[in-house]
Amino acid sequence: xxxxxxxxxxLGYVVTxxxxxxxxxxxxxxxxxxxxx
Amino acid sequence: xxxxRWLWLALTLGLLANGFRVAMxxxxxxxxxxxxxxxxxxxxxxxxxxxxxxxxNLGASxxxxxxxxxxxxxxxxxxxxxxxxxxxxxxxxxxxxTIGMVTGSIWARPVWGIWWTWDARLTSITVLWLIYVAxxxxxxxxxxxxxxxxxxxxxxxxxxxxxxxxxxxxxxxTQHPGPVIGNGKLDASMWPAVWWNLAGxxxxxxxxxxxxxxxxxxxxxxxxxxxxxxxxxx
Numbered sequence: 001x002x003x004x005x006x007x008x009x010x011l012g013y014v015v016t017x018x019x020x021x022x023x024x025x026x027x028x029x030x031x032x033x034x035x036x037x
Numbered sequence: 038x039x040x041x042r043w044l045w046l047a048l049t050l051g052l053l054a055n056g057f058r059v060a061m062x063x064x065x066x067x068x069x070x071x072x073x074x075x076x077x078x079x080x081x082x083x084x085x086x087x088x089x090x091x092x093x094n095l096g097a098s099x100x101x102x103x104x105x106x107x108x109x110x111x112x113x114x115x116x117x118x119x120x121x122x123x124x125x126x127x128x129x130x131x132x133x134x135t136i137g138m139v140t141g142s143i144w145a146r147p148v149w150g151i152w153w154t155w156d157a158r159l160t161s162i163t164v165l166w167l168i169y170v171a172x173x174x175x176x177x178x179x180x181x182x183x184x185x186x187x188x189x190x191x192x193x194x195x196x197x198x199x200x201x202x203x204x205x206x207x208x209x210x211t212q213h214p215g216p217v218i219g220n221g222k223l224d225a226s227m228w229p230a231v232w233w234n235l236a237g238x239x240x241x242x243x244x245x246x247x248x249x250x251x252x253x254x255x256x257x258x259x260x261x262x263x264x265x266x267x268x269x270x271x
Contacts, residue, residue, distance in 0.1 A: 012076040012143040013057075016083070016136050020241065023132045027249045034255035 042247065049244050052237035060230040067224075073147050078230045080140040081218075082238035086133035088199065090126040090242060091169070095196040097123035098189035105186065117257055120185050123192060124176060125249035129242050131169050138162060141213075149212065157205040158213035165202055168195040 060078040067074030097119045104116035141159075142152045153159065172191050175184065206215045217223045223231070 006072040006075075008073055008143050008147050009075055012140045013079060015139050015143065016079045019132060019136050019139070020245075023128070024245055027245055027252065030252040030256075031248050034252040034259070 042244070045240065045244055045247075049237060049240040052233060052240055056230065056233035056237040059233050064226055064230045067227075070148060073144060075230070076140050076144045077227075078234045079238075080137060080144065081231060082235045083133045083137035083140065085235055086238055086242045087130050087137060088203075089239065090130035090133065090246065091196060091199055094123050094126040094130060094192050097126065098192040101185065101189045105182070118254065120189075121250050121253040121257060122246075123189065124253055125246045127169055127172055127176075127192065128249060129246050131166065131173060133238075133242065134162070134166050134169065138166065154212045156211040156213055157209040158202065158211045161198060161202045161205050165195070165198040168198060 056078065060075050064075075066072045100119040101116050101123060104112045104119060107113065107116070138159075145154075146152050168191075172188060172195055175191065176188050179187070205211060206213055215222075
């Protein structure tokens with residue numbers, strides 16, 4: 001089977017990216033707020 | 038600095054894209070576990086990222102404690118920088134720790150038949166996660182220099198659990214697999230995926246920490262300026 005269709009594997013990779021991107025969004029908002037005069 | 042940051046991001050995304058390609062389509066499936074073992078290529082870098090950023094958090098906290106009472110302006114600025122770095126690395130460490138726990142649990146379901154068990158490794162890592170979350174809550178909901186000092190001391194105590202987590206699979210019999218790095222247990226065919234993803238996720242962590250650090254540093258300086266202005270106005 002193509003590993004891209006392995007349910008738990010895909011779940012693990014998606015969860016990783018979701019958490020990292022959510023944190024990046026939080027940092028981006030902090031970054032934007034800190035640049036306001 | 039801006040150009041360097043963009044170049045770093047491009048390098049990071051390149052490493053992660055290639056890491057994904059190698060992990061999914063180049064290295065063979067594990068002979069015992071099959072494709073689910075590929076989750077290791079995201080699980081392992083998360084623990085490395087956590088260990089790196091908690092270690093930097095420890096160093097920055099010690100530096101803050103050493104510099105905070107010095108009267109020279111340079112020392113004060115360095116203390117401020119150390120405190121900002123401590124916050125940024127603690128947050129990134131908690132993110133990596135969370136991912137390590139979640140990916141481990143997702144791997145455990147098809148391999149062990151359970152999502153979670155309270156063995157020494159999983160219990161000690163949960164304690165570590167809770168301590169650093171408490172550290173971040175302290176920083177979020179308290180304020181002033183005493184909070185920074187308390188947070189720095191707390192981070193030193195928190196770090197004591199890091200070597201306990203690392204050694205737990207050696208000291209106690211655990212459901213969690215024993216060490217596979219540095220003892221020849223990891224099949225040679227898996228190493229390219231390990232290295233690419235490790236490099237990619239560490240580069241990602243450094244990129245995000247640099248943004249968080251800069252934002253926190255600007256926030257602190259703005260607070261100081263506002264305090265000075267209100268003193269001058271009084």
